[in-house]
Amino acid sequence: MALFATSLELLQRRRLALSVTLGVLVGLAMFALGEQPAADDSGMGAFLKMVPPGAVNKGAVIPSFDASGRRTSLITADVVRRVDDERLYAEKLVVQMFNADPGKDLRIDLKTAFYQMAASGGVLRSTERSRVSRPDFEIEGDGLIFDTAKNQGRMTGNIRMVIFDSGSLSGEGTSPSKPRPTK
Template identity: 45%
Template sequence: MRSGNTLRTLRPWVGLGLLTLAAVALAQTTEAPAEGGMSAFGKMIPLGFVNENVTVPSFNEGRASSLLTAKTLTRLDESRLGAEGVVVEIYGKTPAENMRVDLKSAVYHMDEKILRSGERSRVARTDFEMEGDSMVFDTTQSIGSMKGRVRTLIFDTGAVSGKSEGSQPSN
């Protein structure tokens, strides 16, 4: 039973580590390939206009780094974008490192460069899945948090770490 106690002790730290990893990966999508990034893109959208089926790719050194899709994207006012049905796919060096962020709805504050969602959100990769009732992500500092009923599932970590199950110590 000691291993169960160790797991309970480490669970908050593992969750924090995974959220930090997700935050760093999400920062790749919002950092500007040009000046201003998502803020500059958002300011091109007319105030109040509802854009449907939006797709915004992002590139880093000629390589696709992420893809943002949204069912709707609306410029709410001078400094906010509202979106529904948001999916951010962040591409890693290998397919196992690819990450996906699902948000039912979100508001992006262009001046502060902060993304907020007050609904159940999910961050997933081959080796983990994390859900929470709300999510806030500061793109300038690459810091994010989930609140509410946060749930983290850790799957086979060998897919990303490159270590096989046979090389792990047995119980």
């Protein structure tokens, strides 16, 4: 559990989770709506109030870009559905978050997920086996909860984490070994 908390703190320091999550949520809402709101109508609630409950989108692909045009995230889902006034449901949801350093790219795989909307953010929740992976670690658990307002996540249930390069998590690089003198 401590390693997972350390991993989340690392992601928070890099500000990757917040920017991508906000991009993801706006992207999901824009995909569900199919258009952009008026300039004076901002916020997630404004997007989702225009999407009727029960609206289903299949084969969703939602990219997100920063101001310079660099792709920051890509969301794919087999199905995205507006459940009611406050919830979105997704099946086979994959969230890929891209960083300037490809070694820090992150991928989240969720079989099913709900996004609970709120005025100050929202909560992404999955009660099925979930996976978060990066080139240097992979963590799986029986459930995942991520609060976008607090930028905090928690994995629950039977958790398994594999760290491929512990030096990258501690901030220490792998130093090359000293050459051995030859006789």
